[in-house]
Amino acid sequence: MGLRERKKERTRESVSATAIRLFLDKGFDQVSITEIAQAAEVSRRTLFAYFPSKEDLVLHRFADHEGEAARIVRARPAGQPPLEALRAALLDALARRDPNTGLCDDPEVMAFLRMVFETESLAARLTRYTARGTDALTEALREAGLDPLDARLVAAQVIVVQRELAVMNQEFLADGATAEEHHPKAVRAAERAFDLLRDGLRRHG
Numbered sequence: 001m002g003l004r005e006r007k008k009e010r011t012r013e014s015v016s017a018t019a020i021r022l023f024l025d026k027g028f029d030q031v032s033i034t035e036i037a038q039a040a041e042v043s044r045r046t047l048f049a050y051f052p053s054k055e056d057l058v059l060h061r062f063a064d065h066e067g068e069a070a071r072i073v074r075a076r077p078a079g080q081p082p083l084e085a086l087r088a089a090l091l092d093a094l095a096r097r098d099p100n101t102g103l104c105d106d107p108e109v110m111a112f113l114r115m116v117f118e119t120e121s122l123a124a125r126l127t128r129y130t131a132r133g134t135d136a137l138t139e140a141l142r143e144a145g146l147d148p149l150d151a152r153l154v155a156a157q158v159i160v161v162q163r164e165l166a167v168m169n170q171e172f173l174a175d176g177a178t179a180e181e182h183h184p185k186a187v188r189a190a191e192r193a194f195d196l197l198r199d200g201l202r203r204h205g
Contacts, residue, residue, distance in 0.1 A: 070140035102169030
């Protein structure tokens with residue numbers, strides 16, 4: 001990355017961090033674009049050049065991870081099934097308390113995720129990011145040898161499972177559990193989810 005690109009990335013991160021700080025302090029719907037631009041010391045035009053909408057100021061953090069599942073499938077060791085690679089990656093992320101798993105009890109992270117899940121416009125826009133993640137994973141699974149229909153259905157289920165597990169983890173932490181206390185239960189839930197993805201619902205039919 002050249003100097004110009006690094007400067008643009010620093011500006012982008014600074015603007016987003018400023019916006020998120022204001023949103024967490026005052027509420028997403030109570031902060032205007034003008035207020036964000038003034039606090040970040042950029043023009044409205046510059047702000048919109050980086051973030052086409054107010055929601056993108058928040059959700060670009062998810063966009064940076066939208067192709068992660070596809071990258072995991074493509075980078076898996078030879079002979080490892082795609083679902084097992086995704087399972088292993090999730091378990092590793094839980095162990096690291098990755099915020100994207102919901103198993104992170106840092107107060108700012110918890111406030112950020114609560115804002116996303118509880119703000120209607122953010123929750124609605126998040127579906128666009130997850131849809132792109134599904135598209136990317138579908139393509140990676142097709143490259144791995146799955147037929148187009150199976151690849152699409154598996155990708156959609158994986159992305160939904162990851163999202164729901166993260167929401168469940170955050171709900172437990174919001175109820176007062178620490179990440180350390182909840183980690184074993186989060187691992188069991190992840191293992192159960194990927195067992196169901198692997199085996200289907202035959203045992204429940």
